[in-house]
Ligand SMILES: NC(=O)C1=CN([C@@H]2O[C@H](COP(=O)(O)OP(=O)(O)OC[C@H]3O[C@@H](n4cnc5c(N)ncnc54)[C@H](OP(=O)(O)O)[C@@H]3O)[C@@H](O)[C@H]2O)C=CC1
C-alpha cells in the first residue's frame with residue numbers, strides 16, 4: 001500500500017474507533033424487523049470495535065412477557081448468523097436489558113424509569129415503531145419524568161404520511177424536546193458513498209466546476225431492490241413506495257447531489273442547503289402526474305432465479321398500492337435550469353443496486369466524427385454507486401492502441417471502496433447510532449427538510465388519487481413498467497446500464 005493510501009486509512013479509522021460517551025439507549029420496537037435486522041447487529045459491531053464504553057446499556061422495550069427471555073435469544077441467533085463467536089455474543093448480550101411495557105400505556109413507564117435508575121449517562125430513545133406511536137411515546141416519557149436535560153429521541157422514517165401528519169408529530173415532539181435533541185433518521189445518509197458525495201463534489205475542483213446545466217445533460221437516481229413485501233404488509237400497503245422510499249431516501253440523495261456548497265461541513269449549514277434544493281424542486285401537480293410520474297406494482301414473475309408471486313398475492317387482497325415509482329423532475333435554480341432529473345425506485349426489480357448516474361453533455365464539436373472507422377463519441381458519464389460494490393466510476397472515450405485506423409471506444413476509470421481503502425464500509429446504522437450518542441446531527445434530517453419534502457410529495461399523492469389511481473403492472477424480476485422507459489426515452493435519453501460497474 002502506498003504512503004498516501006496508508007495515511008487515508010489511518011484518518012478513516014481513528015475517529016471511528018473513539019469510544020462514545022457512556023450511554024443508555026432505549027429501543028422501542030426492539031422485537032421489530034428493523035431492530036433485529038439492523039439495530040442490534042450495528043450495535044454489536046460497534047461493541048466489537050471497542051466504541052461502546054463498558055458501563056453503557058441497551059434497553060429493549062417489548063410488549064409480550066415471553067419476549068423478555070425470547071428476544072435476547074433471537075438477537076443471539078442473528079449475531080451468530082453474522083459470524084460473531086459465542087463469547088462475543090455473550091459480551092454484547094450482557095449490555096442488554098429487556099423491559100416489558102406497552103408504549104401506549106402511561107402506567108407502564110414506571111418499569112422503564114426503574115430500569116434506567118438515576119444515572120447521568122446520555123439517554124437516547126430510539127422509536128423503531130410505526131410513526132403513530134411517536135407522539136404518545138414522547139408524551140409518556142415526559143410525563144413519567146424519564147427525560148433528562150440531555151436526552152435525545154430518534155425518529156424513524158417515514159415521519160408521518162403527509163405534510164399535515166408530519167407537522168403534527170414535529171409540533172408535539174417540539175413541545176417536549178428541542179430540535180437539537182431530535183434525530184430524524186434516514187439511514188441512506190449514513191451510507192459511506194452518500195457521505196462521499198459531498199467529498200467528491202467539494203474536495204475536487206474537477207467535478208465542482210462542471211456540476212451544472214452548463215456541462216450536465218441529465219441525472220438519474222436509481223434505488224432498485226429485489227426484495228418484495230416481506231413481513232411488512234401492515235405498514236407498506238398503507239404507505240406505498242412513494243412515501244417509503246422517495247419522500248426520504250431518494251430526495252435526500254437528490255439534495256446531496258444538487259446542493260450549493262455549504263460554507264462549512266456543519267449540520268445546519270448542510271441542512272440549510274438541502275432545504276433550498278427541496279424548495280426549488282418544481283411541483284408536479286394535478287394531471288401533470290400522468291406525464292411526469294410512473295406508478296407500478298409488481299405482478300408474478302421470476303425474481304432471483306425463482307418464481308415470484310405478485311404483490312397482491314403476497315398481500316392476500318386486492319390493492320392499488322405502488323411498489324415502483326419513476327419521476328422526471330427539475331430543480332428551478334440557475335445551476336440546474338433545464339437539466340432533467342430522473343428518479344426510479346422499486347421493489348422486486350431485476351437487480352439490487354442504487355446509484356446516481358450523471359451524464360455530461362457531448363463535446364461541442366467532434367473532430368473525430370468524420371474519421372472512417374471511428375465510433376460515435378459517447379458523452380462522459382459519472383456513476384456514483386451506493387450498493388452493492390460502492391464506488392465511483394467515470395466513463396471516458398479512449399483511443400484503441402494501434403497504428404491502424406483511429407478507433408475510439410468508451411472505457412471506465414473505476415474506483416471501488418473495498419479495493420481503494422482495504423477497509424469494510426460500515427453499515428449506515430453503525431455510524432448513525434454512534435452519531436446520536438456523540439450529539440452530531442449532520443447526517444440527520446431537520447424538521448423543515450422533512451416538511452419541505454412532504455410539500456413536494458403531497459401534490460403527487462393528490463394527483464395520483466384523481467388522475468392516476470391504478471399503478472401499471474410489471475413482472476417481478478423486470479426493470480419496472482414499460483412506461484418508465486417511455487418517461488426517459490421520449491426525451492431521447494435512456495436509463496444508465498446497471499452493468500457498467502460490473
Ligand atoms: N424494517 C425496515 O427495513 C425499516 C423500517 N423503518 C421504520 O422503522 C420503524 C419500525 O419498522 P419495523 O421494525 O419494520 O416494524 P415492525 O412492525 O417489524 O416493528 C414494530 C415494532 O413496534 C412495536 N410496537 C408496536 N406497538 C407497540 C406498543 N404499543 N408498545 C410497544 N411496542 C410496540 C412492535 O412490538 P410487537 O413486536 O409487540 O408487535 C414491534 O416490535 C417504522 O417506522 C419503519 O417505517 C425504516 C427503515 C427500514
Ligand SMILES: O=C1O[C@H](COP(=O)(O)O)[C@@H](O)[C@H](O)[C@H]1O
Pocket residue numbers: 225227244245
Ligand atoms: O427504509 C427503507 O429502506 C429499505 C432499503 O434499504 P437498503 O439500505 O437495503 O437499501 C427498504 O427495503 C424499505 O422498504 C424501506 O422502508
